[in-house]
Amino acid sequence: MAESAPVPKLVYLVTGGCGFLGEHVVRMLLEREPRLRELRVFDLHLSPWLKELKTGPVQVTAIQGDVTQAHEVAAAMAGTHVVIHTAGLVDVFGRASPETIHKVNVQGTENVIKACVQTGTQFLVYTSSMEVVGPNVKGHPFYRGNEDTPYEAVHRHPYPRSKALAERLVLEANGRKVRGGLPLVTCALRPTGIYGEGHQIMRDFYHQGLRLGGRLFRAIPASVEHGRVYVGNVAWMHVLVARELGPRAALMGGQVYFCYDRSPYKSYEDFNMEFLGPCGLRLVGTHPLLPYWLLVLLAALNALLQWLLRPLLLYAPLLNPYTLAVANTTFTVSTDKAQRHFGYEPLFSWEDSRARTILWVQATEGLAQ
């Protein structure tokens, strides 16, 4: 007898579903989760593209809401089976205050956990970050590390500190009884630097290069390696984890997984040139144009200016002591934990990921920043 198609019965909620990663998770769920009956997209700012998703077979419900408001989160989560919590304040440039970052990333996550318990949502997938591990303030390299590699994680910056605290809350909540008496199953994914369609910093570099006559100037030595991951593969790993958390709860509950693929290890700038090069930009210099001490000085100056100008205007350039330290420290992941635990294989090859990203950069040409 032919196997019948599964009856769609699950309700998923994606927080931050209109963000860079969130949009890919939403679209991936609609493409690759046949058990889906309803998909709730929860975000502070709802995007217009959500409308076009509402014509498919799965009910897509857009919910404008704030994760820092416990009642809004609980109301949105009532009746859901799985929550994928990607909402977060990604700010390493000093645009938001440390208090706001903490509120959104830590208190927001606490609200999601509490709502799981209150409403009986049994599965929680949390988007953590490699920044939970490092790079640390001492600039120690993390070279081809995995989830068990010892590393001195020291968090002084509000963003990594908030991600580390939130991740701990998620992992500690594993096993807590939710409404109805079943245990909550949680899991955290730690993407490295994500790239792909919708990546704002890539767009900024592209427009900066155009303004500089098609050139970018090397700031970081080519020998400093970063592990990067394609957004489609990050979304795929979220979808797989959400699917496998039920059947493999004992193995996967309370676990962390680096989110990786087979993108080549390169310096941040050389990696960006994989996409910006074919779009007509050139990276000038085989060595950094400015000596490192001068970059450190400029970064410190930017931090000082930010502080001085704060009462008047927001000055938040790309270069500050924190971004310089991250960009200048090798951080590469090499692991097969996700493959062993739930059969993860990247859905998009490096060639596909590269081609898709190039097409996207080309399409952004001429668009306002």
Ligand SMILES: NC(=O)C1=CN([C@@H]2O[C@H](COP(=O)(O)OP(=O)(O)OC[C@H]3O[C@@H](n4cnc5c(N)ncnc54)[C@H](O)[C@@H]3O)[C@@H](O)[C@H]2O)C=CC1
């Ligand atoms: N971009 C990257 O390279 C990496 C990102 N991550 C994590 O992935 C997640 C998604 O990041 P991105 O997509 O890059 O950021 P993003 O800024 O594009 O998306 C975040 C989304 O969360 C929403 N949001 C923010 N505050 C909210 C609130 N109070 N209530 C409801 N929604 C709110 C935003 O409106 C936005 O749509 C974050 O948790 C981030 O920490 C982890 C590793 C790397």
Ligand SMILES: CC(C)CCC[C@@H](C)[C@H]1CC[C@H]2[C@@H]3[C@H](O)CC4=CC(=O)CC[C@]4(C)[C@H]3CC[C@]12C
């Ligand atoms: C002009 C400078 C010398 C170079 C600036 C590059 C930086 C803006 C970026 C270099 C490394 C990036 C970070 C890294 O990819 C890890 C991240 C993980 C996250 O969870 C959030 C984003 C980020 C902190 C990312 C931010 C931009 C860089 C610091």
